[in-house]
Amino acid sequence: MDIIELSVGATVISGGAFLLTYLKKIKNKMKRSVLRNNEE
Amino acid sequence: MKKILVFSLALILIYVGVFFVPGRVERLSLMPDKITEAWRFLTYSFVHLDIMHLIENIAGLTLIALIAVELRIALGDFSSVYLSSGFLSVIPLWFMMSFTALGASNAIFGGFGLISQETRKFGVKVWIIILIATLLIFMKSFFAIGTGEFSSAIKQSLSHFFGFMFGICFFFLISKIRSISMNKKRSVLRGDYR
Numbered sequence: 001m002d003i004i005e006l007s008v009g010a011t012v013i014s015g016g017a018f019l020l021t022y023l024k025k026i027k028n029k030m031k032r033s034v035l036r037n038n039e040e
Numbered sequence: 041m042k043k044i045l046v047f048s049l050a051l052i053l054i055y056v057g058v059f060f061v062p063g064r065v066e067r068l069s070l071m072p073d074k075i076t077e078a079w080r081f082l083t084y085s086f087v088h089l090d091i092m093h094l095i096e097n098i099a100g101l102t103l104i105a106l107i108a109v110e111l112r113i114a115l116g117d118f119s120s121v122y123l124s125s126g127f128l129s130v131i132p133l134w135f136m137m138s139f140t141a142l143g144a145s146n147a148i149f150g151g152f153g154l155i156s157q158e159t160r161k162f163g164v165k166v167w168i169i170i171l172i173a174t175l176l177i178f179m180k181s182f183f184a185i186g187t188g189e190f191s192s193a194i195k196q197s198l199s200h201f202f203g204f205m206f207g208i209c210f211f212f213l214i215s216k217i218r219s220i221s222m223n224k225k226r227s228v229l230r231g232d233y234r
Binding site for chain 1: 065069085088089092093096097099100103104106107110111130139140141142143144145146148149152155159162163164169172173176177179180191192195196199200
């Protein structure tokens with residue numbers, strides 16, 4: 001009988017980490033744009 | 041938003057606690073020859089085979105929790121998608137292919153399904169996230185072609201894919217129900233039923 005380990009794996013963890021970094025980057029960009037608009 | 045981190049920490053503590061239960065795999069995992077022991081449907085996603093399995097899933101859970109906080113996902117959405125994916129998404133495949141299932145990754149992939157839908161808040165194209173996640177899910181099976189591990193790798197990939205799709209569909213469903221109930225509330229407040 002097969003035992004299937006339902007584990008996430010390194011590739012998916014790397015992909016998720018990349019997505020998290022990317023989202024943080026977009027969020028910072030949005031914040032900066034809002035601050036610039038407020039200053040103007 | 042930080043409630044999601046507390047929820048994830050509680051789950052991690054449960055995973056670690058269950059890891060130290062003697063004979064956890066035999067007593068709590070989902071086995072085809074123990075189908076009468078119904079509690080296994082609720083316990084298998086909390087059981088991990090070895091320390092690497094546990095660490096990988098803790099890392100995955102931490103990651104989706106951090107992304108969910110970043111995306112400002114509500115705790116109710118996160119917890120309902122996570123738990124229902126963990127309990128339900130492997131069942132159809134398990135009935136079809138008959139294997140012993142254990143681990144939380146289906147729930148984690150359900151969380152990724154939810155995240156894929158919510159990234160649109162940041163202007164990210166949803167189909168790109170779905171495509172990349174699907175490729176990553178089946179990558180292991182692709183590299184196992186022609187080896188003795190292919191059979192278990194494809195079952196694992198399919199099971200993860202079911203979890204991912206379950207997360208997307210479940211979140212779609214609860215969003216629709218919520219929007220219908222909000223519309224009804226608005227109609228009542230506007231006095232449309234008078």
